[in-house]
Amino acid sequence: MSSKLTVCGVCEYRNINKSSVVWCSECDEGLCEECKEHHAASKGSRDHSIVPISEYQKLPSNILQITQTCPKHNEKYVIFCKKHDSPCCRRCVVETHDDCRELKAIDDVIRNVKSSNAFLEMEQMLAELSENLQRIRKDRQNNIKILKENKTRIEIEIEETRVLIKNHLDKLQESLMKELYAAEEKENKKISRLISSIQEKEREITECQTNLDKIKQYASDLQTFLAMKHIQQDVTNSEQFLEFLWKEAKMSDVTISFKKENVLEALPKAINKIGTIILDTRLSDTTLASRKNKQAQTMVPTTHVSNIDDLKLTLGQTVQTNGKDITGCSLLPDGRMMFACYARGHINVMKTDGSLDFTLQPGLITTNIHFTEESQKLVVTSDRDYSITIIDMKNRKSEKSINVGSHIYGIVYKDGKLFYNASSRGLCVVSLDDDSITQLVNATLSPYSSIAIWSDQLYYINNDDSVTCCDLQGTFK
Structure with missing residues (x-):
């Protein structure tokens, strides 16, 4: 396999010995500098993804040995049979999978894998x-x-x-x-x-x-x-x-x-x-870490990539928030709902049946709220006061207030830090250890919009309504 990687496949076919500089996985062969240019210009291969040989060789040897063509017929895999959990070439389908109904195009199966x-x-x-x-x-x-x-x-x-x-x-x-x-x-x-x-x-x-x-x-x-x-x-x-x-x-x-x-x-x-x-x-007192969902995902990705047009919404419940100008909401672990009323500065906590449980009055115009289950604290932002207020939900009292000196809208919590939308000042983070403030992303964010964290990735809305993903250090993803 190593000799196959280092020799240009096109030149070798023409009995010319040239070293390859890139590897095309779709063509399953290396290319020299000259063939690389032809490969990029050709209509049939211009969309192929290539990797520098030095980088491709970093793959484990057992991965490099995986063939992308059918070893029986020496043809490229084009179909995946879910029934037999195996890739098939065109001739495999005809010879051994003629009665199989769950046949999917291999390109659809491996897309976004x-x-x-x-x-x-x-x-x-x-x-x-x-x-x-x-x-x-x-x-x-x-x-x-x-x-x-x-x-x-x-x-x-x-x-x-x-x-x-x-x-x-x-x-x-x-x-x-x-x-x-x-x-x-x-x-x-x-x-x-x-x-x-x-x-x-x-x-x-x-x-x-x-x-x-x-x-x-x-x-x-x-x-x-x-x-x-x-x-x-x-x-x-x-x-x-x-x-x-x-x-x-x-x-x-x-x-x-x-x-x-x-x-x-x-x-x-x-x-x-x-x-x-x-x-x-x-x-032993030692406990093992356990994922909430212990059943592993199937190794065959779905052949259909959902988009927003595929979503079907079903009305589950209608709740009267008892408020005006609702600008923020958050859910408690027991199913109760909290709504921030911008104009009145109230936070209404609703029971699961939709009735009012109690009302918090933090004493400021509330823009957004975020409940942290880890500490049982409610984080309240106020765009008018440029402040973040932390309320202890156990005794329903304000614990402390942090003035951030800028507009502040959507907010989320992660590992002792609060990430918030500072609009023209971009995406900022405040450390709860010392209340220090750092600009994580220097960009103009959409005012009044929320931000979200999922799987250690931050998502925020730009001023042009596009959505950007970055890691917790602000690196663009």
Whole structure:
């Protein structure tokens, strides 16, 4: 495969030996500088995506070896059979899939695969597996530390007991110490073996994450689609490994304690034991991270990409907000609704049946509101006062107010920071640790509009009504 990558396929066909500088995944061959120009100009290939050879070679070897043509007929894949979960060339359809009804054009199946729910789910699964393996490893390492501390403490207790009964108990002490060391060594070995297997899994998951990142950047959609099946199997094996750890009770904490014998009243010759080494096993306090939706997305992306015209809305409920000039709303975890009334400066909290629960009066003209479930705080913006007010919903009292010195409209919370629409001052962020304000994006945002966060991505509306996505550092996506 490496020689195929480094040699221009077009020139090789003409018995000319030239090094390739780019790789076309759709043509499945490398191109030299001259052929690259013809390739870009040709009507049949001008829309093909090319990648520099140096970048394409960063893909894992097993991904580079994935063929994009049918190995049986040496024809390009054009159809995907959902029934058999396999790509097919034109001749495959005729020979073996003639009765299959769920046949989709391969271009429709792989379209947007890198931004599909399945790909996102794969990234999340790998991140979760890596996090869980790290948690278990750290927990087991901490158990070794506890065992060592237990051993140190018990050594002191044993020594103090030995002093009380003098030389007669020296031999018993030696026997008991051996029992203690043996117990600790035995459990250490068991835990160390488990940690070794966990570290191996961590390396596998890290490699999968690295490969997935490279696939996302450099692999073709078809390569990505086919490679995800291999990675899915690795993920499934790792999840089964985690389940095995729990079911086999390998996550139980082991501690050592010491129980003294009642030796003070006994005659020295009658004493044959001064204590007992006890291994106390209990379930570890460590918890595993778990996605809310444990069912992985299917590895076959939907063949139809929905757009706004496909959405069908069904009226669920009509609520009288009891307010005027409603400019903001937020939902509470229990289903209650909050509405900000701009003109009156009130915030009406409505029950799930639509009736009024109570009214907050923060004492300012309210523009927008945002409830943070993590801290049970309500964030209120006031465009007229250029301020952000934080209300503790437990006691319904204002906690503090931050003057941002500019227009302020939509607002969201993430990791101790408030991101807000400052209109002509762009997208800004205020840290709740020190109330410092930073301009994240220097652009004019649409006034009165909201902003949103999803999967660590920020979305905001520009002054021309276009929508922009950036990361939490303001980098354009």
